[in-house]
Amino acid sequence: MGKEIVHQESPTEPGERSRLWRYEDVYRVFMENTGSDKVRGIIVSRMNGRGEKIHLNSESFSKMKNLQIFVTPPDIFTGDHNLKSIDMPYCHGVRKISGLSMYPNLVDLDLHRCMNLVEVEVGYVKNLVNLNLSDCKKLEKFDIVGEMRSLKSLDLGETGIEEFPSSSIRIS
Secondary structure, X not given: OHHHHHHHOOOOOHHHOOEEXXXXXXXXXXXXXXXXXXXXXXXXXXXXXXXXXXXXXXXXXXXXXOOOEEEOOHHHEEEOOOOOEEEOOOOOOOOEEOOHHHOOOOOEEEOOOOOOOOEEEOOOOOOOOXXXXXXXXXXXXXXXXXXXXXXXXXXXXXXXXXXXXXXXXXXX
């Protein structure tokens, strides 16, 4: 019944609904860039039967200012692998960031003052140079997978992180 109520928010345009869970709707919203500030959550459990991947680019989330939940399997997306910078300070709706390893050329990641951000999983991003998570007051979980030899600046000031595993980053 809840899904039907959400569907009635905008029967013909999924990008105007508060929640998206059907792969076909998520595919359409990203491929046509029709997301809006009404979208608060995207949760997709599996890909469609045809195996069509969703292409993400630098504009994919630009209209979804109130997105709070984004949970999907990592294999349903392809992306602009040349993306070098993600600059999202003051994004109060985002609670978790993960799957960044799909952007191997990412150099700068700035998420400072994302007040509701509680978890960041960087993944394997070997070219990352600058990572700013300062003033993310609720940030408690921070994971890096692999060595980050290019990392020159890591700002975790004023976060909720109490302990940082020393083996997570190897700087030469």
